[in-house]
Amino acid sequence: xxxxxxxxxxxxxxxxxxxxxxxxxxxxxxxxxxxxxxxxxxxxxxxxxxxxxxxxxxxxxxxxxxxxxxxxxxxxxxxxxxxxxxxxxxxxxxxxxxxxxxxxxxxxxxxxxxxxxxxxx
Amino acid sequence: xxxxxxxxxxxxxxxxxxxxxxxxxxxxxxxxxxxxxxxxxxxxxxxxxxxxxxxxxxxxxxxxxxxxxxxxxxxxxxxxxxxxxxxxxxxxxxxxxxxxxxxxxxxx
Numbered sequence: 022x023x024x025x026x027x028x029x030x031x032x033x034x035x036x037x038x039x040x041x042x043x044x045x046x047x048x049x050x051x052x053x054x055x056x057x058x059x060x061x062x063x064x065x066x067x068x069x070x071x072x073x074x075x076x077x078x079x080x081x082x083x084x085x086x087x088x089x090x091x092x093x094x095x096x097x098x099x100x101x102x103x104x105x106x107x108x109x110x111x112x113x114x115x116x117x118x119x120x121x122x123x124x125x126x127x128x129x130x131x132x133x134x135x136x137x138x139x140x141x142x
Numbered sequence: 143x144x145x146x147x148x149x150x151x152x153x154x155x156x157x158x159x160x161x162x163x164x165x166x167x168x169x170x171x172x173x174x175x176x177x178x179x180x181x182x183x184x185x186x187x188x189x190x191x192x193x194x195x196x197x198x199x200x201x202x203x204x205x206x207x208x209x210x211x212x213x214x215x216x217x218x219x220x221x222x223x224x225x226x227x228x229x230x231x232x233x234x235x236x237x238x239x240x241x242x243x244x245x246x247x248x249x250x
Contacts, residue, residue, distance in 0.1 A: 058239075060185075068177075068185065068228055070239035083238050084143070117184055126232040128175030130196060132184035 023048040025118050025133035033112075033140050039105040043118030043133060044098070051076045051096045056121035058129065059092065059103045061114040069114075073121060074101055108140045144233035146242035153248045154219050162245045164212040164229035174212040175230040176205055178223075179244075185228065189214060216247075224249045 029041035043057070050057060058073030072082035074092045082090045091104040105112060115137050119129035147165040154160040164174065174192050177185035187196050189205035192212065202217045216223055229242040 067244045068179075068230075068241040070230075070241065081237055084236055119184075122187075122190065126173040126191075128177075128187045128190040128230065129185070130187050130190070132186075135184050 023120065023131045025120065025131055027116060027118050027133045027136040029136065029138070031137060031139060033108055033138060034142050035109055035140055036107055039103070039108050039112060039138055039140070041103045041116055041118075041136065041138070042100050043102070044100050045120075046099070050094065050099045050101065054123060056124060057094070057101045058119050058121055060117045060119055060129070061112075062117070062135075063111075063114045071103065071105075071116075075124070110140050112138070113140045114138060143236050143238075144231070144240050146229055146231065146240055148227075148229060148242040148245045150243070151246045151248065153250055154216075155250045156219055156221060158219055160216040160219050160223070160247055162214045162216075162227050162247065164214070164242050165210055166212070166231065167210060169212050169231065170207050170209045172207075172231045172234075174205065174207050176203075176214045177228045177230065178225045179228065180225045188227075219247075219249055221249050223247060 024046045026044045033039045056073040059071040074080045080092050089106045094101040115135040117135045118133045120131040122130040176189040178188045179185040188203050192207040193205045204215045226244045228244045
């Protein structure tokens with residue numbers, strides 16, 4: 022069974038860079054059949070798509086975050102990562118990694134448990 | 143950018159049918175996905191491509207999509223269905239995924 026697990030600091034200072042990694046187990050991130058993405062959810066609010074990456078490195082990002090977001094992939098470690106620069110309190114959220122079920126317009130069929138990142142000094 | 147509109151809340155008695163709407167301009171031409179999220183948990187895909195049901199999702203969950211409204215229907219509602227539900231589409235104009243604001247389903 023495919024599993025995804027987010028990891029990274031739970032506390033980031035304002036203006037600094039948030040960095041998270043998603044480790045995939047039970048399947049290969051190098052499959053040509055899927056995209057791998059990030060979604061976040063501020064406390065008590067709804068879901069917001071951040072972006073996704075293909076195993077070859079191609080990415081799509083939410084236009085509202087694009088200038089601050091970098092998503093990368095490390096196929097040798099079966100991991101992909103998120104960097105969000107110049108964070109503010111508005112970036113406080115639970116961050117989920119997820120697999121998109123196909124390379125068309127498929128939904129996210131596997132998710133990590135999520136990790137809370139708080140932006141505070 | 144593309145906007146999806148969901149009612150903030152829907153209430154239903156056990157055993158009855160719940161219908162959760164997701165409104166969007168010409169959403170009938172788009173692929174809609176639905177997620178169930180319980181408190182403290184990750185979302186779970188319950189309907190994909192408008193009406194597909196992933197393995198393990200009960201047949202009580204179904205989806206439809208027409209013109210400007212997509213609908214998630216839950217038949218014979220159970221207490222365990224109480225959760226937040228989100229719709230999702232791909233906005234091909236700006237190349238990004240959009241989520242609806244979410245609907246809290248309360249089982250009375």
